[in-house]
Amino acid sequence: MQQFSVHRIGPEVKIAGVDISFTNASLFMLISASIICLFLFLGTKEKKMIPNKIQLIAELFYNFVAKMISDTAGSKAKPYFPFIFSLFMFVLFCNMVGMLPYSFTVTSHIIVTLILAIFIFIAVTIIGFIKHGFGYLKLFVPSGVPNLLLPLITIIEIISYLSRPVSLSVRLFANMMAGHTMLKVFGGFVISLGLLGGWLPLGFSVALTGLEILVAFLQAYVFAILTCIYLNDALNLHH
Amino acid sequence: MKRFFVIFLFTILSQSRLFAAEAGMPQLDPKYWASQAFWLVLIFAILYFAIANIFIPKIKNSLDDRNDKIKNDLDEAKNLQEISEEKLNEYNLTIEKAKKDVQKILFESKNKLKLDIQEKKDIFEKEIDKEVENTQKEINKLKQNSLNEIQNISKELASEIIIEISGDKLNESSIKAAIAETSKKELENYS
Numbered sequence: 568m569q570q571f572s573v574h575r576i577g578p579e580v581k582i583a584g585v586d587i588s589f590t591n592a593s594l595f596m597l598i599s600a601s602i603i604c605l606f607l608f609l610g611t612k613e614k615k616m617i618p619n620k621i622q623l624i625a626e627l628f629y630n631f632v633a634k635m636i637s638d639t640a641g642s643k644a645k646p647y648f649p650f651i652f653s654l655f656m657f658v659l660f661c662n663m664v665g666m667l668p669y670s671f672t673v674t675s676h677i678i679v680t681l682i683l684a685i686f687i688f689i690a691v692t693i694i695g696f697i698k699h700g701f702g703y704l705k706l707f708v709p710s711g712v713p714n715l716l717l718p719l720i721t722i723i724e725i726i727s728y729l730s731r732p733v734s735l736s737v738r739l740f741a742n743m744m745a746g747h748t749m750l751k752v753f754g755g756f757v758i759s760l761g762l763l764g765g766w767l768p769l770g771f772s773v774a775l776t777g778l779e780i781l782v783a784f785l786q787a788y789v790f791a792i793l794t795c796i797y798l799n800d801a802l803n804l805h806h
Numbered sequence: 807m808k809r810f811f812v813i814f815l816f817t818i819l820s821q822s823r824l825f826a827a828e829a830g831m832p833q834l835d836p837k838y839w840a841s842q843a844f845w846l847v848l849i850f851a852i853l854y855f856a857i858a859n860i861f862i863p864k865i866k867n868s869l870d871d872r873n874d875k876i877k878n879d880l881d882e883a884k885n886l887q888e889i890s891e892e893k894l895n896e897y898n899l900t901i902e903k904a905k906k907d908v909q910k911i912l913f914e915s916k917n918k919l920k921l922d923i924q925e926k927k928d929i930f931e932k933e934i935d936k937e938v939e940n941t942q943k944e945i946n947k948l949k950q951n952s953l954n955e956i957q958n959i960s961k962e963l964a965s966e967i968i969i970e971i972s973g974d975k976l977n978e979s980s981i982k983a984a985i986a987e988t989s990k991k992e993l994e995n996y997s
Binding site: 571573575586587588589590592593596600603604607611614615616622625626629653656673677678679682683744 | 835839843860868872
């Protein structure tokens with residue numbers, strides 16, 4: 568569990584009694600953001616008609632996110648493309664940077680994912696109310712439900728709506744934490760079983776690393792696509 | 807009993823404190839939550855503005871340019887194809903027309919040649935006929951002439967022979983009639 572611990576780097580900074588010191592978590596957020604910026608900078612440095620490799624990858628990411636948004640939320644979601652693109656890139660690169668040994672996984676902290684999720688939740692709710700006024704509340708009252716069941720369904724819908732930030736944040740946080748914990752457990756087995764029996768957990772560890780890289784990508788994708796789906800609910804009220 | 811309870815409580819508390827210190831989840835320790843939130847918001851905001859204002863327009867620009875180029879090239883190719891198809895049609899039409907012309911010219915010249923040959927043939931035939939007729943006439947004339955001459959000669963001869971024999975001059979016209987009759991009889995064998 569030591570890999571998840573946050574410690575201060577440099578001096579202690581307090582604003583109005585709140586500790587906002589620069590920590591290793593902040594450092595790895597900064598590293599991830601810097602890698603994204605560097606990658607995108609290199610990807611857009613030369614505007615070529617026939618792209619080079621890094622430009623191709625940058626454009627691939629762009630098209631991937633653009634297609635994801637247009638598939639799930641339609642053309643109305645186009646103004647939110649930069650946000651979802653940043654979100655996807657940030658979560659993906661934080662996950663991927665976390666895969667490096669001795670690094671820190673920013674997204675394995677509930678507070679980080681919760682803040683992202685709550686921001687998305689509040690933003691989506693505000694967008695919904697701006698677009699549809701109080702008609703947005705129709706989201707909780709699905710049509711075609713028998714009158715007897717309607718109060719129950721409405722309550723369930725409200726609960727499910729309110730639990731969105733929790734499920735969104737806990738999904739990412741738990742996936743990242745569980746993966747890293749599992750890697751650590753197998754790493755511990757390698758040490759404790761020694762030279763004779765350590766090879767099997769080592770193999771598992773290698774396989775799990777592959778799986779974790781997949782999970783890192785998948786969770787970033789899931790995070791972004793769920794954001795798109797929530798946005799779709801707010802933009803195109805179908806109920 | 808009371809003592810036992812106090813010991814039990816103390817053990818649990820110390821255990822849980824130990825647990826929290828050594829194996830607990832640092833994620834649930836709120837000490838650095840504010841710090842993480844602050845840095846997350848700050849860094850993510852900067853990243854968002856960088857991506858939204860610098861990188862996305864660049865990528866979009868590049869992609870749009872490429873799409874435009876592809877579209878333009880395709881349009882141009884389509885246009886060129888249409889033009890080439892038009893030209894091909896034109897070419898085919900020209901060839902067809904030329905073929906028709908050739909056939910027409912061939913047909914006309916054939917007909918003309920035929921007519922020409924016919925005409926020439928007719929003229930030749932007429933000339934030949936005329937020639938034949940002329941020759942025939944000449945032959946007839948010659949025939950007549952020679953007959954007349956023979957008749958004259960035979961008349962003179964006959965009259966001389968008669969004079970020689972009888973010493974008398976016979977009526978010329980009767981001799982003539984007799985010769986004409988004889989010659990006519992003899993000539994029938996030749997003609």
